[in-house]
Amino acid sequence: MPANCPLCGRPPSGIINSYTAQEVAEFFTSRVLGQERCDRMEAILHRLWGSDTVRVVRCDPCAFGYADPFVAGTAEFYQLEAPDTPYPRDKWEYAHTLRRVSDRLSPEASLLDIGAGKGYFLSRLIDRGWKPGNLMATEFSVSGGEAIARLGVECRPTDVRSLDGGGRRFDAITMFQVLEHLDGYDGLMEAVARLAKPDAHLFVAVPNGDRIAFNEHNGLLPDCPPNHVSRWTPKSFQVFADKYGWTLEGCELEPAPTVAGEAVYGAVNRFIQRSHVRGTWARAVYAGSRPFRGRVNKAVKALGVATSPDAWGAAATVARAARGGGGVPHALWAHLRRAG
Ligand SMILES: [Zn+2]
Known part of the structure; x- marks a missing residue:
């Protein structure tokens, strides 16, 4: 029996995709980069x-x-998949949240950033006069933890x-990606409630579900x-x-992507998707x-993308969809407020 919906408890309405462990292992640890690593992933x-x-x-x-x-990836999964995740320095949701936070809270306020990466959002707060001592973060990666400590x-x-916050409670909590x-949403939201002040703000950003569907429909990388x-x-x-028991104060999509941005995204993403299929040009590259x-490694792959008709085809399709502001946004942002 399939698992019931983690939000409402109802049985699922239908199946979007189905994968074997072997297929998923290939997506996260490609066999062309080492059979042994892929076997371990499987x-x-x-x-x-x-x-x-x-x-x-x-x-x-x-x-x-x-x-x-419905089970999340474990530490051993992430260590094998991407031992040092690159974190983008700037994301739409950072600027978007900064604006909302500045409207509502003073720089004297406190904030907890859950899964803070390398602390790029925290450093933007500090630039705006927030006190490092009023901020706190959780982050598993060693490089991320060191970068945050330096702030x-x-x-x-x-x-x-x-997390034992030592009785600390925060005016705002953020969870970006x-x-x-x-x-385990019950445990998560129990912890968030414990760490939040009675009228606290919770800011969340995730990939836009409609974007994931769009990518998969257009032959880009599936979201496994x-x-x-x-x-x-x-x-x-x-x-x-x-x-x-939170109020949804706002829920917004990132602005639609540009045609040029989508062309690059479509080409690169399709190329990576093809690299997981035997006998393709992308896999050979x-x-x-x-x-x-x-x-040099990046340059070889860039040349591969540039000489791949398949990547060009995907670039054209995805860019065409973005014409006239019709592109599907990549990120979804939500602002929750603790009720009462
Ligand atoms: Zn549901």
């Missing part, structure tokens, strides 16, 4: 799911998608569900569990807020780039 996935397959299912009443089994912000390498990686285990829409944030490191 074993991790088997253990995680207790089966050979995972599905992505949808709940229509919640306009929500979730992995079945003078206390960072704990723990899951927020087991974190929620889609997590299961267990990296992301949920797909969000404004409707699902409303259900989420209601369920945990990946195999050929293996002996090279750093910038």
Whole structure:
């Protein structure tokens, strides 16, 4: 029996995708870059799911998608998948949240950033006069933790569900590109409630669920569990807020992407997707780039993208969709306020 919806408890409305552990292992640890590593990934996935397959299912009443089994990636999954995740220095949701935060809170306020990456959002707050001593972060990666410590912000390498804030409570809590990686919403929101002041703000950004569907429809990289285990829409944030006693004060999509940005995104993304398919040009380029490191490795792949008709085709399709501001936004942002 498929798992019921983690938001409303109903049985799923239908299946979006189904993958074997072998297929998913290839997506996260390509065989062309080492068979042994890919085999280890497959074993991790088997253990995680207790089966050979995972599905992505949808709940229509919640306009929500979730992995079945609904289990998040473990530390060993992430260590093998991407030992040092690159964090973008700037994201739309940072500037968007900064504006909202500045309207509502003074720089004397306190804030907890859950899964803070390298602390780029925190450093923007500090630039605006927020006190490092009033800020706190959780982050598992060592490089992230070190970067945050250099800002003078206390960072704990723990899951927020087991975070002991020493009785501290925060005016605002942020989770940027974190929620889609997590299961166990009851424990998460219990911890958030414990760490939030009675009228606290919660700012969340996730990938836009409609964008994931658009990518998959256009042959770009599929969004496989267990990296992301949920797909969000404004409707699902409303259900989420209601369920945990928060008010949804705002839910906004990132502005539509530009035609030029989408052309690059479409080409690169399609190329990576093709690199996971045997016998393709993209896969040959990946195999050929293996002996090279750093910038040379990137240059080989860039040349591969530039000479791939398939990548050009995807670039044209995705860019065409973005014409006239019709592109599908990449990020979805929500502002929740604790009720009462
Ligand atoms: Zn539901």
